[in-house]
Amino acid sequence: MLKFGEFRLDARNECVWRGEEMLALTPRPFAVLRYLVEHPQCLVTHDEMLEALWPETYVQPQVLRTYILELRKLLGDDPVCPRYIQTVPRRGYRFMAAVADAEEADAPASNGIVGRAAELKLLAEHLKRVRNGERATLFITGEPGIGKTALLDAFCAANGTDDGLRVARGQSIEGFAGKESLYPVREAVNEMCSADEAKARPAMQAAVRDGSASITSLCETFETLAANRPLLLIFEDIHWADRASLDLIGALARRRSRAKLMLVATYRPADLDAAHPLRQIEQDLLNNARGANGSGGSRIQELRLAPLDKESVREYLRRQLGAETLPPGLTSLVHQHSAGNALFMTAVLDHLKGQNLFRHDGAELSLRVPIGEIDLGVPDGLAGLIEFQLEKLSEEDRRLLEAGSVAGTIFPAWAVAAALELELEEIEERFAALVRRVKLVSIAGYDELPGGGRSAFYVFSHALYREALYTRLPSTRRAQWHRRVAERLRTMFAGQEENVAVEIAAHVEAGK
Structure with a gap:
């Protein structure tokens, strides 16, 4: 098997593995992925791929686009800033990620x-x-x-x-x-x-x-x-x-x-x-x-370079903590808060060590407090770097992201519109421009709203960016924005409040 990022391509079973999960593909999209993976970092033209995969069969070139769309969806790949499949306009495609034998890559x-x-x-x-x-x-x-x-x-x-x-x-x-x-x-x-x-x-x-x-x-x-x-x-x-x-x-x-x-x-x-x-x-x-x-x-x-996967984070923690077996949930905690960024991973671990949260009992490693009670915040080693990046933003861009931070690491455009008391269309236009300029956030998809409308939703590239933006907000403004989001939820889901009761309660509590 060949490994790229968090995925493994299984030629024998014509499928892709993500960890222990098997991701099935129909034969033609799998053939396209296999050919790209076997030619990493190389430009593969439309004609070359069609001739290599279906030499005796006529396949319209535009069909390749459908297969590529299916593969991007499977891999969670962003066509604007791809980690895996890059489109070379009017020529073909290039597989961006490094590829290795699965056994070698996991060693x-x-x-x-x-x-x-x-x-x-x-x-x-x-x-x-x-x-x-x-x-x-x-x-x-x-x-x-x-x-x-x-x-x-x-x-x-x-x-x-x-x-x-x-x-x-x-x-x-x-x-x-x-x-x-x-x-x-x-x-x-x-x-x-x-x-x-x-x-x-x-x-x-x-x-x-x-x-x-x-x-x-x-x-x-x-x-x-x-x-x-x-x-x-x-x-x-x-x-x-x-x-x-x-x-x-x-x-x-x-x-x-x-x-x-x-x-x-x-x-x-x-x-x-x-x-x-x-x-x-x-x-x-x-x-x-x-x-x-x-x-x-x-x-x-x-x-x-793609973010480190969870197994790589686990290996790093094992080495740094000198333990073969880690406390349950520790790898997920560090991976989630670092988003696979090596510098962030190191800072998060240093922050945990500085809080004296680890207990060594011979070869056994445990935590002094339950994993759910650990509040990482923004590690001291990263506060300056993150603040420096945020200060380079315009006041308007920073205000958009601060409003988004009130709704979470993944947040909908309608929540930002509610917090800032602006129209949804204007918010989505501003975010469309922001996503093109900076990489602190990216578009994650669209939600269907009650009544038939749609709203884009976005995700911070790192949970720590959201944390830094949220904590820097003045308490009165933060509370006001939470109350506005709670009120918008009540209005949107009038008669169906029980479906979003937890979200409403969380914003009401944060809004005091």
Whole structure:
């Protein structure tokens, strides 16, 4: 079986597993999923898929769209920001997630991180090809704290001591893009030259000394160094990089001259607006790059890090707490509050340790209080990060999200409309624009309302964002909004109040 994210593809039984749950698929959608999973990070055109799956049968290309819709529904995939299946307009599809053999992916990693065996395997495969002179470029993407740097740390630790491999690593810094040209490139060069032989130092330092070197000369310098020995060139957080650094990354990725060069760049998609130069550079590269070796693999790929699944969180807790068996409910608590974000997971565990909630009795681990009585709130280690992200929002956007927090981690648009005393249509229009700009919330679907109407509902990307927004509300405003939501429930369900009695009671109590 092949594993991707929290799913396993079972070719023998033609089904997909999520944990112990078997998700059945009809034969044709399963065939489409299997083909995509067996060609991860590769552009699969409509014609290629139809020819491979049904060579003797005429199938209209638009039927593929129906199968893809069914697969996205099964996987819970967002077509706007996909974790699994990306649509390449007018060309085909690309399977985004890293794929590994289920047994290998589930095995505990020996490098200190959990849940990233498939991603480490993919990086290692690229490095193997680079050693044979086939250059490669990877964009590693994901939200803040998802584990991009930790993944690279583990990869470098496993391969950085290999004989002959050079590692040059630079990082962009927020606010530096307009102040110092080629900042991450300079940092990478200085790191490499400090550890490399003397002959590399003059060439590289001269190339970036005053920022006047052309992009072509910089590319040629890197390629010269990678002519005989493999070079791993890493640029982190390039959403903050200056234009010259982005142009260099784009040029290095496009060039096809033979070199033992592996270029890896990380960034946060949520920090790119429509006008960000990186968006056009990356899309151009990913849409046009195809493998030069004829195998269908691409020299340029995106590796999007998905949240850690519950089993990975359980493995992390076992290691950190030194216990094979964990208290019931602990894994679910940490996974729910971290939403699989590695940084949040670490902060939640540190917060629990700081409250002295664990009791060790020999090899037995237990909690000092019942799991249901633990109130995590916002861990101290994350309060500053979350507050910083919230402060970047406009006052109008922040007010929308604060009103949503009154209704919960998953909240309906009508509740926000009630709290702010605005029309439902206006609220949904504002949220449609907000979801496009920021990734703190996403649309989760639509609810049928009494009387035949419909209301969109949304979900916070992390429960901790909802918690931070809710706790920062002034108590009088919070109580007022709860009362308005309770009154709207009474009005909407007039004559059927018993169906929402629990919700009404909760808002009335919170509204004092």
